[in-house]
Amino acid sequence: MYNKIKELIEEYSTIIIHRHFNPDGDAYGTQMGLKSIIKLNYPNKSVYAVGDVNQFSFVGEVDHIDDSVYKNALVIIVDVSVSHLISDDRYKLADHVIVIDHHLNASNVADTELNDPTHIACAQIIADFAIEMNLEVNKEAARALFTGIATDSGRFKYPATSAKTFEIAAFLIGKGIDIQEIYERLYTETFNFKKLRGYFINNFQLTKKKVAYMKNDLTVKEHFNVSTFIVSRGMVNQMADLEDVEIWANFTLNEEQQVFVELRSKRHSIVHVARKYGGGGHALACGCTLNSLEESDLVLNDLDQLLEEVNQ
Ligand SMILES: [Mn+2]
Structure with a gap:
């Protein structure tokens, strides 16, 4: 399935990444991490991230695009599978829809679907995909993906946290990210x-x-x-x-x-x-x-x- 997803990414010149409403660190981190990876490895492609914003926007900025951008575009929906939870329903305008998720739901919108609940975070799937497909990962992408993994794993505590989770975290930390900066963002609370x-x-x-x-x-x-x-x-x-x-x-x-x-x-x-x-x-x-x-x-x-x- 990784091969098929890579081929689809290579086939389209415009790629728009969606995720669920009320994005958590994983939805945001997966979306922004994937956007950075595609832009880095395929600099000639137009890549956008859309959806509602909240306190996790420190991970990356969303893009505001016209409906016309969806014409002949590839949409990749991450960290969610079902239509009513997807932020910005214009994914329907795309030529092809890939869903990449780790929740136990079958998708009702996917043309191509990768759902692997063995991964603690959707960001872990994207990191694994990048490693397996020999795609370059920079510091910006690593920061976003690490945020996704750290949040969805409850800071590496929840039961589905695996050896793979730590291997991938080590790989991402190796890209030079500042973990203290990320944790300070995650732990600071309002009064x-x-x-x-x-x-x-x-x-x-x-x-x-x-x-x-x-x-x-x-x-x-x-x-x-x-x-x-x-x-x-x-x-x-x-x-x-x-x-x-x-x-x-x-x-x-x-x-x-x-x-x-x-x-x-x-x-x-x-x-x-x-x-x-x-x-x-x-x-x-x-x-x-x-x-x-x-x-x-x-x-x-x-x-x-x-x-x-x-x-x-
Ligand atoms: Mn998730």
Whole structure:
């Protein structure tokens, strides 16, 4: 599959790279790292990165392009497979769409698909691709890809972190990147963010099977002046690393009266619960969307039942 992707990159003169909404370090890092690698190895090609921006924009600048650029272009979508999560739906205008992802979802938009969940980060796939295909990687690309790997692996801590992860990290560090600069960017918090963490630590609840959870109505984001995304995905792991807590869940209402659900588990796969409610993701880190905070109890009941079954 690496060969096929390289051939497609070589075939097209215009390449536009997409990724998911609310980009995390991996989505951003993969996108910017791939853009740098293609530009470095194929200087005559026009390469663009598009999508919404947030605090991870230190990794690289997005491009603002006209619809006409998509004519006869190759689109590469990274770190996401399914249409409703892709930032900027103009990928539909492209001549050919490649999806490169490591989530457990089949793509509904790909002409060519590479999905390898053995990689802890999509950025790890891109680095592996570059190494295997003998493509040059410069410091700029290495900085972006290292950011992706460091963030999606929870700083080299999550279970899918492998020997390969460290080999690739070593390769990227060898390109002269400043790890301290990257970590300072990743760890610096705003005053509100720090206070919000304290709020979570002080207020989470437990079900009878000790699923830790928070239900957040709109007052939480308003009080701390942060986005729904920060309250939701940004805060779920404030309930991690708790004694006797195997699973934790974060339910966050938004202005459209939808509830974003973030589910995490220490060791038991929970992705089937996310899928039951129309969501998906990784075995131990996944999510879904509900129509009201009351429905949260259905999810919590399913998680309690799961723990009852696995602990029998
Ligand atoms: Mn990822």
